[in-house]
Amino acid sequence: MPRISIQGKKPSLTPGAAAENRHNICVFNKKQRPAAAIQDQPTSLENASKSLEKSLLTPGKLAKTTPNATLKITSPWMPDTTELKRTPLFETHLASKAKMVDFGGWNMPVQYSSIIEEHNAVRTAVGLFDVSHMGEIEVRGPQALSLVNYVATNNAAKLKPWQAHYSALLYEHGGVVDDILVHRLPDGNMFLCVNASNQEKDFEHIKQVVGKSFDAEVDFASDRYAQIAMQGPKALATLQKLTKTNLSEIKYYWFADGAVGGTPARIARTGYTGEDGFEIYIAPGEAPGIWNELLKAGEEFAIRPCGLGARNTLRLEAAMALYGHELTASINPLEANLGWIVKMDKGDFVGRAALEKAQTAGLTRGLVGFEMKERGIGRDGYEVWIEGKPAGWVTSGGPSPTLNKNIGLCFLPAAKALPDIAIQVIIRNTPVEAVTVPAPFYKRAKA
Amino acid sequence: MTYPENYKYTKEHEWVLIEGDKGTIGITDHAQSELGDIVFVDLPKPGAAINKGQTFGSVESVKAVSDIYAPVSGEVLEINTGLSATPEKLNSDPHGEAWLIKVKLAKPGEINELLAPADYQKYIGA
Numbered sequence: 001m002p003r004i005s006i007q008g009k010k011p012s013l014t015p016g017a018a019a020e021n022r023h024n025i026c027v028f029n030k031k032q033r034p035a036a037a038i039q040d041q042p043t044s045l046e047n048a049s050k051s052l053e054k055s056l057l058t059p060g061k062l063a064k065t066t067p068n069a070t071l072k073i074t075s076p077w078m079p080d081t082t083e084l085k086r087t088p089l090f091e092t093h094l095a096s097k098a099k100m101v102d103f104g105g106w107n108m109p110v111q112y113s114s115i116i117e118e119h120n121a122v123r124t125a126v127g128l129f130d131v132s133h134m135g136e137i138e139v140r141g142p143q144a145l146s147l148v149n150y151v152a153t154n155n156a157a158k159l160k161p162w163q164a165h166y167s168a169l170l171y172e173h174g175g176v177v178d179d180i181l182v183h184r185l186p187d188g189n190m191f192l193c194v195n196a197s198n199q200e201k202d203f204e205h206i207k208q209v210v211g212k213s214f215d216a217e218v219d220f221a222s223d224r225y226a227q228i229a230m231q232g233p234k235a236l237a238t239l240q241k242l243t244k245t246n247l248s249e250i251k252y253y254w255f256a257d258g259a260v261g262g263t264p265a266r267i268a269r270t271g272y273t274g275e276d277g278f279e280i281y282i283a284p285g286e287a288p289g290i291w292n293e294l295l296k297a298g299e300e301f302a303i304r305p306c307g308l309g310a311r312n313t314l315r316l317e318a319a320m321a322l323y324g325h326e327l328t329a330s331i332n333p334l335e336a337n338l339g340w341i342v343k344m345d346k347g348d349f350v351g352r353a354a355l356e357k358a359q360t361a362g363l364t365r366g367l368v369g370f371e372m373k374e375r376g377i378g379r380d381g382y383e384v385w386i387e388g389k390p391a392g393w394v395t396s397g398g399p400s401p402t403l404n405k406n407i408g409l410c411f412l413p414a415a416k417a418l419p420d421i422a423i424q425v426i427i428r429n430t431p432v433e434a435v436t437v438p439a440p441f442y443k444r445a446k447a
Numbered sequence: 448m449t450y451p452e453n454y455k456y457t458k459e460h461e462w463v464l465i466e467g468d469k470g471t472i473g474i475t476d477h478a479q480s481e482l483g484d485i486v487f488v489d490l491p492k493p494g495a496a497i498n499k500g501q502t503f504g505s506v507e508s509v510k511a512v513s514d515i516y517a518p519v520s521g522e523v524l525e526i527n528t529g530l531s532a533t534p535e536k537l538n539s540d541p542h543g544e545a546w547l548i549k550v551k552l553a554k555p556g557e558i559n560e561l562l563a564p565a566d567y568q569k570y571i572g573a
Contacts (some may be wrong), residue, residue, distance in 0.1 A: 013566055099483075114538075115509040116484045213503075308508050309483065377487055397502075399486045399509055428505075 065221050087132035088226045088287040096305060104197030106133040109307040119308035119401040119441070122273050126232035126298050127306035132287060133271075135199025136225045137206065139190040141216035148182055148190045150214070152208050153333060156345040161186035164253050165266055166341050168333050169202060170351025174358055175329040176336075178202045179321055181270060183255055191228070191266070193279070195323045209350050226287035230294060231277030231314075233444075234301040239278055241297040242290075243267065247278070261286075261293045272311060274318025274442055298347055316396050319369060319409060319439035324396045325380060326367060326409060335411070336367050337439075366417025367395065369439030370425070372406040376432035378425035384410045385424040385431055391416060394425060399443060407441050448476035455558055456567035456569050458545055459516040462542065465558055470519050473546040474506065474537065477571045481507040485537040490526045490548060497521060497550060504547065506537065519557045521550035 005011055006065055022296035084107035093100060098109035109130065111118060121127045139147055149156040154167035178198040183191040192200045207350045210218070230239050236247050245267060254386035255268035266281040282290055295303055312322070321327050326336050332355060333342050342355060372378055378397040397408025412421070419438045424431035454462040460478035464471045487507040497503040502514040503523075526548050530536060535538075536545040545552060563568065 109508070111483055115483050315507060375487070375489075375513075379512065401509070 005216060020211040038122045062419065068272075069314070085133070086427060087130055088284040089130040089132060089291055092288050092306075093130065094289055097107040098305070098307060103133070103308055106196055108133060109305070111307040111309045112305045114307035115307070115313060117400045118304050118306040119313050121302065121304040122275055122277075122306060122310065122314055124233070124275075125301040125401055126230060126234040126238050126303045127273075128291070128294055128298065128303060129229040129308065129311055130227075130287075130307050130443040131229050131311075132284070133196035134222075134227050135194040135196060135202065136221040136227075136281070137194060137199070137203055138219040138221045139192065139216055140219065141214075142188070143214040144188055144190045144216045145184065145212050145216070147206075147214040147216045148192070149346065149349065151209055152180065153338075153342040153349060153351070154182065155346040156182055156184065156190070157346065159184035162254055162256060163187065164255055164270060166253075167340060168327070168341060169205060170333070170349075170355075171205075171329060172331040172351060172354060174351045174354030176323070176331060177205050177329070179323055179327055179338075183266075183268065197325060224283070225281045225285040228280045228282070228287065229271055229273075229277060230280065230298075231271045231273040231275050231306075232301075233276060234298070234430060235275070235277040236243075238294065238298040238303060239267075239280075239300060242293055250278075250348070252276070261290050263290055263442075265290075272318075272320055273314035274320070274440065275314070275444055295410060312396075313398060313401055316398060316401055316407065316409070317400050317440065317442035322396060332410075334358060335363055335365055363414045364416045365392070365409055365411050367409055368417040368419070368421075369437045369441060370394075370397075370408050370410055370423060370434045371437050371441075372408075372425065372437055373433040376425065376427045376430075377406045377409045378410075378427065378432070378434060383426040384434075385413065386412070386416055387428060388419065388424075388431075391423070397425075402442050405441075407437075409439065410436075412436070448542070450475070450562055450564040450568055450573075454542070454564065455518065455561035456564065457518045457561060458515065458570060460571075461516060461518045463558070463561065464553075465552070467556065468552050469524065470550050470552055470558075471519060472518060472544050472548050472550065474515060474541055475567070476541050476569075477573070478513075479538050482506065482511055484537075485534045486510045488530045488534045488537065488547070490530070491523050492527045492562040493523050493525060495523045496553075497523060497548075499560075501531055506534075509535060515547065518561055519550065520553040522553065523548050525549040551556070 084102055085105055089339050093109045096112055096343050096394045099111045100107050101110045117126055126444040145156050152167040152169055154165050164181055164183040168179045171177055177197050181193040185269055199222055201433055206218050240247050241260045243258055250256050250269045252269050257266050260280055261267055263282050267281045270279045272278040321336055367443050378394045380396055382394040383390055392412040394408050394410045400407045419436050421436040423434050425434050456462050457480040460475045460563045462473050462475055485506055486509050490504045499520045501517055503517045506513050509552050527546050528538050
């Protein structure tokens with residue numbers, strides 16, 4: 001398989017230097033979160049769109065409305081939109097009448113038509129997501145793999161060329177810097193995909209902890225890539241129309257370099273929806289053209305462009321973590337059910353000592369799924385009680401379009417972080433009955 | 448979507464239709480559009496008192512929770528019970544079938560403080 005080379009800059013990035021770092025505020029103390037979040041309730045329909053954004057945003061950060069051509073919100077705190085970053089597909093989204101919001105400093109589509117319809121398109125057919133806000137970091141050089149293995153929790157040495165895995169960057173104290181995807185290239189270089197609002201932080205973290213102790217270069221590559229995710233049972237059939245790469249030969253969590261619509265592309269069989277699908281990395285300038293070609297290719301399956309709203313409901317059903325919610329600087333990966341990406345026996349890595357200590361002492365809390373038993377929706381940040389006493393908080397919660405239930409994830413004391421525990425979610429000062437359940441809530445049928 | 452001429456509106460995006468000493472209350476098309484797919488409606492019980500400018504219930508979409516503010520004061524006579532099973536009607540027919548509550552007006556003069564359709568549409572920039 002040929003190696004791709006992507007050159008050029010993202011064309012329509014707006015930020016000045018100040019904006020580069022302003023969204024990098026994503027660390028907060030979970031212990032303080034529930035009470036603050038309850039006071040965070042919107043106060044009127046006027047605030048609906050604000051809370052729409054807020055619920056997607058990193059907690060603790062002030063939500064801002066996003067005026068643009070398609071959405072007019074009268075608000076006393078209209079932001080300076082030039083502060084918001086744009087993906088190369090920004091104009092395309094506006095032309096599609098997408099509802100745009102501020103997501104961690106990025107002006108992103110939250111929905112095009114209906115979150116539920118977009119969600120269902122991905123579960124039953126195929127949907128297309130602009131995820132160009134995600135960051136890319138390239139690690140090159142003789143010790144690229146060793147470097148990644150030292151800063152990330154999973155065992156990169158087990159990756160074969162063209163294979164990828166989920167991993168995490170930790171602080172020395174064991175809290176999570178970010179959750180990431182690691183791709184191993186055949187030349188030994190490593191390609192990391194990281195969260196949008198963490199990308200500068202991740203880059204600085206990696207440079208800081210590895211110093212000059214590895215013979216490898218860490219390159220902040222986000223400006224060289226746009227990323228489009230095509231997800232759903234018809235993703236393969238749709239994407240295959242535009243590439244000569246035999247997609248059925250790419251296994252889940254493997255990738256290939258090839259071309260999509262004649263443009264060099266890195267094609268990874270990864271995703272954040274719980275469905276089969278691909279994440280496609282291309283040069284930013286090519287993104288609008290490829291986006292439209294992909295939509296056209298999917299017409300026979302009634303493909304839909306999907307916003308961050310559906311991305312969130314899909315990942316929640318699949319119980320995939322969202323940084324700032326299930327993962328933060330004050331939560332270690334073992335607590336968040338991510339022990340499977342932490343390889344304690346691979347040798348030393350950043351945060352290992354703290355995790356070992358935490359394991360020896362015994363974990364104090366755990367993440368568990370829940371579903372509402374009574375009418376009501378447990379949402380991010382709501383307090384959770386057991387037998388009338390505060391016990392934890394909801395990290396992510398909302399309606400599940402696939403299951404037609406109100407579901408969520410919550411932290412509880414370790415002894416209670418098990419299925420079949422009666423809990424109460426505090427919804428506007430009222431305890432509403434719920435029960436813990438095994439997660440994920442949704443698993444696709446294996447082909 | 449048109450904003451009926453015989454309705455009055457609030458800046459919090461509710462509408463009220465006055466018929467004699469009774470009022471029918473709902474949320475506007477602009478409100479449902481901003482909220483997106485509505486999945487949950489919480490309404491008071493018949494007999495409850497509502498006060499102009501104060502919250503009397505809530506609507507929730509997939510992503511957002513929103514309080515509903517009373518455009519007028521009064522006593523709840525009837526609630527739209529059908530919405531609990533089909534809250535999505537608030538997206539498709541917010542000015543009609545998906546009304547929320549009917550009230551007996553306590554202070555009929557309050558309606559003079561509400562927005563006319565043209566003023567409301569100007570307010571939302573329609």
